Amino acid sequence: MNILLLGSGGREHALAWKIAQSPRVSQLFIAPGNPGTASLGHNVPLSLSDFAAIAAFVSNNAIDMVVCGPEQPLVDGLADYLAASDATRGVPFIGPRREGAQLEGSKDFAKAFMLRHHIPTAAYRTFDGTMADDAKAFLRTLTPPYVLKADGLCAGKGVLIVPSLPEAEKALDEMLGGKFGTASAKVVVEEYLQGIELSVFALLDGTGGYALLPEAKDYKRIGEGDTGLNTGGMGSVSPVPFADAAFMRKVEEEIVRPTVQGLIQDGIAYRGFVFFGLMNCAGQPKVIEYNCRMGDPETETVMLRLQSDLVDLLKATADGTLSAMQVETDARAAACIMLVSGGYPESYGKGYPITGIKQAQEESVVFHAGTSIKDNTLVTSGGRVIAVSSYGNTLSEALLTSQHAADTITFKDAYHRRDIGRDVTC
């Protein structure tokens, strides 16, 4: 099979690493890819917003399957676009159409979906610009801290958690006043959930079949002890020790299956990944959010632990035969540590040479997140630069190996957290 994978981050490098291991693959193209994916296939300089160019590439290169890494093209209707064009209509596409992608693209859509299908989540109400007084009255019924979410996609910045009522009212006015442009024309105000988060992933085949992938936990804050600003993710671990068989049975019965069946009931043939962002509230899983893609940096541990051939699973996703598939999981643990540019997630320098990758690869799997080639040298080109993932017989072992590999890789002002996984291993 010829496969086109869309995206350019650590998540896509990890997906490419796993796809490239499949004997089914003849050619793997990654668009636009990064210097890491270049060693696994052919990088293609396509813009993910140029749907016509993607369609032309698919039809001119005998592509047998398209796999979409990030959410934006899905929310913008790439699957619908390719399905509407004669040249690409029959090519299997992994990722939902625009309507299914609303699970991530609209918080209001996702909350209404969960309410309709009795899926456990935080109590909420949605308000638009004409309803500021109602929103403030609703805020007064909640206990602090207050959670306000822009309805639309905001590159991970649209959720505000504020400690006091006056701050919540101010934040609400700002959001409804256009703080996040049209994305905050509607604001979801919801109950704060106390607990510990985890990420659960499934592939859905659009006919009611699904496959659960290994779960993971990510670490979002820049500082150790989960302090400081939110980032795109500083590390991840899989498995998640508190997600034992009894807890995962609840997740499957109360969340995954009702989601799969709810989509079918609503007439949405969803073919692709669903990322369930969950809170473990004293043993009861509740949905914080849905995403219509894999997580980053969770994919950098989930792919290490997925033993089954990913392309077999993706093909079954496209064919509607996932319920006949078994997912084999590696019994070992996996841990990922993200090396980031000093200053991230605020301003940071770029273009610094990176050394030590070959040595780190002796013990770990090194995924590129924000790198580029300048004058034949690998340099930093983003905030999150390199994700180092390792196996271990235990999570602690995997973390130690990743820690060592992360210390081996150097670039100017490199930073990584040293406490990833500590909360669930100690």
Ligand code: AMP
């Ligand atoms: P989201 O973009 O919906 O994932 O929200 C970003 C982050 O905000 C989540 O990963 C949680 O850490 C936090 N969060 C969102 N909603 C809630 C909630 N209702 N209660 C507690 N934390 C939340």
Ligand code: GLY
């Ligand atoms: N790790 C969280 C996300 O990918 O959104």
